[in-house]
Amino acid sequence: MQDNTDQALKVTRLLTRKDALNESRLEARQESAAAAPGEVLLKIDRFALTTNNITYAAFGEAMNYWQFFPTGQQDWGHMPVWGFADVVDSQVPGVAAGERFYGYFPIASHIRMQPERVTARGFYDASEHRRTLTSAYNQYTRVSNDAAYAPELENHQMLYRPLFITSFMLADFLEDNRFFGATRLVVSSASSKTAYGTAFCLRDIPGISLAAITSGRNRAFVEGLGCYREVVGYDALETLPADAPTLYVDFSGDEALRARVHRHFGSALAYDCFAGSAQNTGFLRDTGLPGPKPEFYFAPVQIRKRNAEWGPEGVNQRFNAAQRKFIDHVKAPANGWLTLVEEQGFGAAQERIASLVAGASEPRAGYVVRLA
Template sequence: MSDAFTLTRLETRKDALGTTRLRSAQDAGALADGEVLMRIDRFALTTNNITYAAFGDAMMKYWSFFPTGDEDWGHMPAWGFADVVASTVEGVEVGERFYGYFPIASHLRMTPVRVTERGFYDGVPHRSELVSAYNQYMRCSRDAGYAQALENYQMLVRPLFITSFMLADFLEDNAFFGASQVVVSSASSKTAYGTAFCLGQRKGLSLIALTSERNRGFVENLRCYDQVLPYAGASVLPADVPTLYVDFSGDDELRATIHRHFGAALVYDCYAGSAQKTAFLAETPLPGPKPLLYFAPVQIRKRNADWGPQEVNRRFNEAQARFIAELSRPGNRWMALAQSQGFEAAQQVIADLHGGRVDAQQAHVVQLA
C-alpha cells in the first residue's frame, strides 16, 4: 500500500482510567515485507476493558500489546473486527475480515505469522512474550463460531464468555473446593452471569448473588441465581455452611465482611476482576483463605493439555452458541445492545464504565468504519 492515511488512536491515562485522549498522525502507508494493514471496523466495550487496564503494568501486561511510547498513557485493547486493506503476506488477502484483540484505533499494522486457514498470530516482536491467546486473529470465513448477523454479540460475549466458561470449569474441576454455596459479588456483570449460565442448576450447590439495590431487579429477573441479596445482606447468610466466594467487585470492605462472617467456613476466595478496582487486592490480614486471582489462560492451558485444543474449542463454541441464542432473542432479559459511532462515543462509554454509570442490561458496541 502506498497511499498515505490518517492514523487515529484513543489513549487512556494509566492512573485515571476514565480519562482518554485522541491522537492523530499521518502514516505514509507503505508496508514492509511481511506486514498487513488492518482497518478496524467495530469493537465492544465492557467492564472487562477496564479490568484489563487496571492490571495493565502488572502481571497481565495489557498495556504492552499496543505500546504508545508514553509512560503515562496507554492504548486500551478491545475485542472486535477489522478488515485487511493492504497486505504483503501470502494467505492474508485484501478484503478479508478477522476477529481479535485490537487497539481502539482506526488502523493497525500487523506482522502475521503461523498463517493457517483459521487465521494467524501477530508476530510483531514486542508481543512474543505476551499471552498467546491474545495474539491470535480468527479468519471470519473459517471461524466455526462466527455468524455475520451476530457480530455484535460475538464481540461482547466471546472474550467475556471464555472467562465465564473457563471459570465455571475451574470451579467444577476443583469440586467447588468443597463448598455447598457459592457467593458471587457484582452479580449483574456480564462475566458473572455468564458464569452462572454455564454452571446452571447444580444439585447440592446454591448460587447466591450479591448486587447493588439499583441492579437487584435486573439480577432477580435473570433467574440464573438461587438467591439475590443486596450487598448489605451478605451477613444474613448461614455462617456455618462451606462457602466459596467469587469476587467480581474488588471491594475490600465487602471482602472483609465475607471473610469475617464465614470465617473457617470460607473454603476459597476467587478474585475474578473488577471494573472499578484499579489496584491489586490490599494485603489485609483476614480470617480464612488468602484471596487468589483467577486468570482464564491458566485454565485454558490446563484443558488444552487434558482434552486437546479441538475439544476445548468444540465445548466452548457449543456453550457460547447457546448463550448468544439467549442474548440475541428480541426482548430477552439478559442484554440490550447499545450501539454508537466514532471515537468520541468510545470516550464517553469508557468514562461511564469506569465510573460505574452503565446500566447492567446495556451492552456497548462502537463502530468506527
C-alpha cells in the same frame, strides 16, 4: 495484495491517560497505506466496550496490558478492545486484502501486524513487543473459518466472547476442582456480564446453589436472570446463611466486602476466588483475614490445562457450543438480558469509556462502537 506504495493513510488513535482512565485524547498521523514486507495493515471496523476493557486498563501496568499496543508515551496508553477488522493491504502469504478477522485491537482506525503461524483458522501477531505477552491475546481468527461466527451476531460476539471465555473457563476451573468442597457459591458484582455468564454455566450443576450479591439498583435485574437461588444487596450480605461450605467468587475486588464475607462465613468459607475487578488494581494484599487465602483466577492458565487435556480443537468445540447456547439465551428479547446500544465514532468511544469508569453503565446494556 494491493499496490498502495504511493498512497498516504490517516491513522487515528484514542489514547487513555494511565492514571486517570476517564481522560482520553485523539491523535492522528499520516502513514503509508502500504504494508511492509512480512506485514499486514488492518482497518478496525467495530468493537465492544464493557467494564472488562476498564479492567484491562486498570491492570495495564500490573499485567502488561498496556504493552500490547505501545504508544511510545509514558503517561498515555492504548486501551485494548475486542472487535473486528478488515485487511487493507498484506505482504504475508495466506492473508489476503479484504479478509475479516476477530481479535484484540487498540481503539484506533488502523493497526499493523506481523503474522506468523498462519493457518486456515487465522494467525498470531509476532510483532517483537508482543512475543513475551500472553499468547491468547495475540491470536486473530479468520471469520470465514470460524465455526462460532455469524455476521448477524458480530455485536454479540464482541460483547460476550472475551467475557464468556472467562466465565466458561472459570466455571470449568471450579467444577474441575470440585468447588473446593463447597456446596454454595456466593458471587459479588453479580450484575456484571462475566459474573452472570459464569452463573449461567453453573446454574444446573447438581448439589450447587448460587447466591448473588449486588447493588440495590441492580437487584431486580439480577433476580430476573433466574440463575440465583438467593439475591441480596451489599448491605444485606450478613442475611445469607452460613450453614454450608461456601465458595466466594469475587468480581468486585472490594476489600471491605471481602473482609465481611470472610468474617460472616467464618469456618464455612472453603475458598476465595478473585476473578478480577475494574475498581481494585491491587493484587490481593494480605489484610490478615481469617479463613482461606484469596486466590487470583486467570483464565489463560485453565485454557492451557484444558488444551493439554482436551486438545485445542476439543476446547474450541466445547466453548463454541456453550457460547452459542449462552448468546441464544441472552439475545432473546423475552429473557431481558441484553439491550444492544450501537454508537458511532471516536467521540462516542471517549464518552462511553468515561461513563464506564464512573460506573454509570446499565447491566443489561451492551455497548458497541463502529468506526467505519
